[in-house]
Amino acid sequence: MAMLTSVVPRVEILSSSGIQSIPKEYVRPKEELTSIGNIFEEEKKNEGAQVPTIDLKEIDCGDNEVREKCREELIRAAKEWGVMHLVNHGISDDLIDRVKKAGEAFFNLSVEEKESYANDQASGKIQGYGSKLANNASGQLEWEDYFFHLIFPQDKRDLSIWPKTPNDYIEVTCEYARLLRGLATKILSVLSLGLGLEEERLEKEVGGLEELLLQMKINYYPKCPQPELALGVEAHTDVSALTFILHNMVPGLQLFKEGRWVTAKCVPNSIIMHVGDTVEILSNGKYKSILHRGLVNKEKVRISWAVFCEPPKEKIILKPLPEVVSESEPALFPPRTFSQHIQHKLFRKTQDIAAAQISK
Numbered sequence: 001m002a003m004l005t006s007v008v009p010r011v012e013i014l015s016s017s018g019i020q021s022i023p024k025e026y027v028r029p030k031e032e033l034t035s036i037g038n039i040f041e042e043e044k045k046n047e048g049a050q051v052p053t054i055d056l057k058e059i060d061c062g063d064n065e066v067r068e069k070c071r072e073e074l075i076r077a078a079k080e081w082g083v084m085h086l087v088n089h090g091i092s093d094d095l096i097d098r099v100k101k102a103g104e105a106f107f108n109l110s111v112e113e114k115e116s117y118a119n120d121q122a123s124g125k126i127q128g129y130g131s132k133l134a135n136n137a138s139g140q141l142e143w144e145d146y147f148f149h150l151i152f153p154q155d156k157r158d159l160s161i162w163p164k165t166p167n168d169y170i171e172v173t174c175e176y177a178r179l180l181r182g183l184a185t186k187i188l189s190v191l192s193l194g195l196g197l198e199e200e201r202l203e204k205e206v207g208g209l210e211e212l213l214l215q216m217k218i219n220y221y222p223k224c225p226q227p228e229l230a231l232g233v234e235a236h237t238d239v240s241a242l243t244f245i246l247h248n249m250v251p252g253l254q255l256f257k258e259g260r261w262v263t264a265k266c267v268p269n270s271i272i273m274h275v276g277d278t279v280e281i282l283s284n285g286k287y288k289s290i291l292h293r294g295l296v297n298k299e300k301v302r303i304s305w306a307v308f309c310e311p312p313k314e315k316i317i318l319k320p321l322p323e324v325v326s327e328s329e330p331a332l333f334p335p336r337t338f339s340q341h342i343q344h345k346l347f348r349k350t351q352d353i354a355a356a357q358i359s360k
């Protein structure tokens with residue numbers, strides 16, 4: 001099985017090989033192709049509802065009214081969209097620039113150099129440099145390579161597998177992780193209050209400082225010669241509690257809202273935040289985990305830095321909190337560990353693909 005790692009196709013190599021048409025594994029099913037447009041054109045469109053921008057400047061303001069207004073906007077966005085651009089989030093532009101420069105510098109290394117950081121999914125070594133393996137009968141692949149590693153808590157991270165180039169990678173990523181962890185606590189406390197719970201509640205339910213895991217995935221989407229046929233990331237909802245995303249100001253993210261794909265604009269100095277399945281389950285669907293996907297393009301490389309804040313895989317049973325369940329609002333989700341939740345989604349997806357193949 002170890003052989004698998006040496007044959008994983010790197011999308012970056014495909015992209016730079018000069019091919020005019022992409023291998024069939026990257027071509028989306030016919031039904032999906034009709035919804036994939038030119039992302040630069042899509043980004044310009046302004047009709048219909050747009051992803052909300054939430055200004056966190058007053059989230060802890062001493063003035064009750066000002067503070068509550070800020071918090072209510074965050075709560076409303078989490079209920080209506082489950083995704084938003086956060087501005088004035090408290091993490092400096094300078095640090096964010098350094099995080100992005102460090103990730104870009106790593107991906108600017110040659111593929112051979114990056115291969116020395118390759119993960120080995122077959123043997124369970126999931127951290128490191130990687131590309132998607134076809135994990136189902138359709139053999140479908142995505143147009144991206146990535147670097148994946150756990151960045152918080154401190155005692156669970158393995159710095160030995162982190163990029164050594166550039167040499168400030170570890171320092172800036174650790175600092176970003178620390179600040180993002182603080183932001184996650186702040187958001188979870190406001191979302192708790194929005195459910196009428198004590199402010200520490202959601203934080204505790206997802207594992208607290210010791211158990212909530214922050215996993216960073218740097219997504220590298222090379223230029224694609226046929227962007228209208230491929231996806232960088234196929235449609236999914238995040239399994240996390242919360243996800244925080246930075247990007248290099250190249251559009252790509254689309255959200256499925258009220259029956260159509262809405263393109264997220266590039267908002268300077270913002271962090272995109274998703275409510276993931278975990279918080280959706282705990283809130284019994286009051287907060288939404290929105291379906292989303294990533295488009296690619298032929299002009300510019302897109303890079304995004306997603307940090308998934310995830311509960312421990314086995315230790316916690318996720319289910320709607322008793323306080324948000326009632327006779328009129330019964331539990332919408334059965335109790336499952338995080339790991340069971342992931343398995344259940346995979347199982348459903350496999351069934352969907354099998355059904356689609358039978359109906360062909």
Ligand SMILES: [Fe+2]
Pocket residue numbers: 236237238292
């Ligand atoms: Fe996602």
